[in-house]
Amino acid sequence: MPTGRKTILIAEDSEDDIFFIQRGFVKAGLDYQLRFVRNGRQVMDYLSQKAPFEDVKEFPVPALLLLDLKMPVVDGLEVLAWLRGESSLRGLPVLVHSGSELKEDQDQARALGAQGYYFKTANPEETISIFKEIAHRWLRNDGNVLV
Numbered sequence: 001m002p003t004g005r006k007t008i009l010i011a012e013d014s015e016d017d018i019f020f021i022q023r024g025f026v027k028a029g030l031d032y033q034l035r036f037v038r039n040g041r042q043v044m045d046y047l048s049q050k051a052p053f054e055d056v057k058e059f060p061v062p063a064l065l066l067l068d069l070k071m072p073v074v075d076g077l078e079v080l081a082w083l084r085g086e087s088s089l090r091g092l093p094v095l096v097h098s099g100s101e102l103k104e105d106q107d108q109a110r111a112l113g114a115q116g117y118y119f120k121t122a123n124p125e126e127t128i129s130i131f132k133e134i135a136h137r138w139l140r141n142d143g144n145v146l147v
Helices: 015-027 040-047 076-084 103-111 124-138
Strands: 007-011 033-037 064-067 094-098 116-119
Touching (some): 015 033, 015 124, 033 040, 040 076, 064 076, 064 124, 076 094
Parallel strands (some): 007 064, 064 094
8 A cells, every 4th residue: 555655676586584674664763655575676676666556646656765785686786776777766876785795796786886885784783773864864854855
């Protein structure tokens, strides 16, 4: 059911991580509509409004993409490369939220256009802090993207 809240599209294949992300947003007091997809192909289909994501009321254009790197089917780096060629999505902030602390992954993600890189953590307080920072830095209080 659509709401008036801004949408954050989250690409995450781990059920445990999805639980912690949802919980982190609630505990941080952030009121955004979270839409989850499980792999990079679904990210591309969602952003292209392809089936099953063609209903823009049910699957609104996101204000931000939070992207895992290590996903099945199409990984996060491939999504970033695809996004570079999508002129209609150039204004979409893309932040990586990954368990990979490899400098190579960070450098490659940034080179492909990721505006931020955040490490996943099992610590609930750190998770809340990450999401508060994301909201403060990348979204205004009214839910609109900072430009």
